[in-house]
Amino acid sequence: MKQTLFTIGLVQDKLAVVLSSKSTSGEIEIIDSATQDIKGIIRNGVIVNPNNMLANINNLLENMASKHNIKISNYYLAIEPHTLRSEIIEVSCNAERQLADSEKAIEKVASEFKLDNNRKIIKIKKHEIKTGTTVTGKFIAISTASFIKNQIDKTIANCSTYYKPIYCISPLIEAEYVLTEKQKNDGTLFLNFSDHTISLSLFQNGLPMLVATLPLGYQNIVNDISKKFGVDISIAQLMTKKYGVAATNFVESDRKFRVAEQIDFTLKELAGVIEARLCETIDFILQEIAKQNLKDAYKEIVLFGNINNINSAKELLEQQSNKKALEYVLSSKDTIANIEPKLNLTITSLINSKTEDCTISEVHKPVEPTPKTKNTQSKDTRSDTGRSLWGRFTNLTDTLTNLGNTAFE
Numbered sequence: 001m002k003q004t005l006f007t008i009g010l011v012q013d014k015l016a017v018v019l020s021s022k023s024t025s026g027e028i029e030i031i032d033s034a035t036q037d038i039k040g041i042i043r044n045g046v047i048v049n050p051n052n053m054l055a056n057i058n059n060l061l062e063n064m065a066s067k068h069n070i071k072i073s074n075y076y077l078a079i080e081p082h083t084l085r086s087e088i089i090e091v092s093c094n095a096e097r098q099l100a101d102s103e104k105a106i107e108k109v110a111s112e113f114k115l116d117n118n119r120k121i122i123k124i125k126k127h128e129i130k131t132g133t134t135v136t137g138k139f140i141a142i143s144t145a146s147f148i149k150n151q152i153d154k155t156i157a158n159c160s161t162y163y164k165p166i167y168c169i170s171p172l173i174e175a176e177y178v179l180t181e182k183q184k185n186d187g188t189l190f191l192n193f194s195d196h197t198i199s200l201s202l203f204q205n206g207l208p209m210l211v212a213t214l215p216l217g218y219q220n221i222v223n224d225i226s227k228k229f230g231v232d233i234s235i236a237q238l239m240t241k242k243y244g245v246a247a248t249n250f251v252e253s254d255r256k257f258r259v260a261e262q263i264d265f266t267l268k269e270l271a272g273v274i275e276a277r278l279c280e281t282i283d284f285i286l287q288e289i290a291k292q293n294l295k296d297a298y299k300e301i302v303l304f305g306n307i308n309n310i311n312s313a314k315e316l317l318e319q320q321s322n323k324k325a326l327e328y329v330l331s332s333k334d335t336i337a338n339i340e341p342k343l344n345l346t347i348t349s350l351i352n353s354k355t356e357d358c359t360i361s362e363v364h365k366p367v368e369p370t371p372k373t374k375n376t377q378s379k380d381t382r383s384d385t386g387r388s389l390w391g392r393f394t395n396l397t398d399t400l401t402n403l404g405n406t407a408f409e
Helices: 050-067 099-111 146-159 170-178 181-186 218-229 233-243 267-291 313-321 341-353
Strands: 003-011 014-022 028-037 074-079 085-094 119-130 134-145 164-169 188-193 198-204 207-214 256-259 263-266 300-305 324-327
Touching: 003 050, 003 341, 014 050, 014 341, 028 050, 028 341, 050 146, 074 170, 074 341, 085 099, 099 119, 099 134, 119 146, 119 207, 134 146, 134 207, 146 164, 164 170, 170 188, 170 198, 170 207, 170 300, 170 341, 181 188, 181 198, 181 300, 198 267, 207 267, 218 233, 218 267, 233 256, 233 267, 263 267, 267 313, 300 313, 300 341, 313 324
Parallel strands: 003 074, 074 164, 188 300, 300 324
Antiparallel strands: 003 014, 014 028, 085 134, 085 207, 119 134, 188 198, 198 207, 256 263
């Protein structure tokens, strides 16, 4: 018997919906896919207009369901909110008569655990539970800044008036799919460099030990090059992809090139700009891992994303981390036509890891979304710099200018 899956991925200003079927043996068939720009709906990783997001999701789902004569019950929604990070928590509660009830009770306590720095938990994953007169549990608690969690809750609540969304954390499901069981057990760090974010997931003994998202990425390197050489972003992107080297010491033969008919540069000059940003980024990631006492928890690093477009990026990471680094590339069977690589990985990870059928025998009549109201500007003065993975990072004005001054509805 085949199961029908509706999977949705959100990455920056793109929304993708994929309809697929999955057999009991795990064989997957992509039936249809669609993408849509959602500029203005998500800003700096924050959903600023939940009603419009709902309308876009519903429109894509209904068009696809109507086209294939399918009645929708639920769908999987993968999100990657900014300020995402995790910590290991230990909680306890009184035991219930039944073991299953005790486990539910301790999971509820963990999900309601109060974090510091005005953060809220969006997902917990069990590490271990010990039962007795008292039940104790260790969990990884994945959280975001409170105002981002509130927007996620608002969107999910609105989406539930249509069809039931089952939302997942993109960095976690991607790492669970990409890494082999051996890598998860031995200890591996998965780094996903997209245009505007870097997500990291560290596994050890088969369990996630660290999950986080940094609000900077490949585009920050391009921006640095644009400013340094005084060229348009499109030219800077070309320079990065065609001539980019991760560090000056990896430039074997320094040569001079000309772009835009007037800008001259050498390979070492370009590499110097890239090296400054990459080294700072890698150092910061490694410091944060060390702060959580996970420096020795992993043996290798798996790299995915635009970072692999830069020559010797893997070698630079190995040089700074003293760990073996591997590049991950989507296989042909995992490539969905007309969907960019980052979204492709998210959707592929969802399809391969989820099994609940998304269809029903009765049609759900959609409810009209709440009428759109005028945005009002408000400044969020709450600080999350104390333990934030990105709050102390330097030179992030190009990425974070609007993060504290986001318009919400």
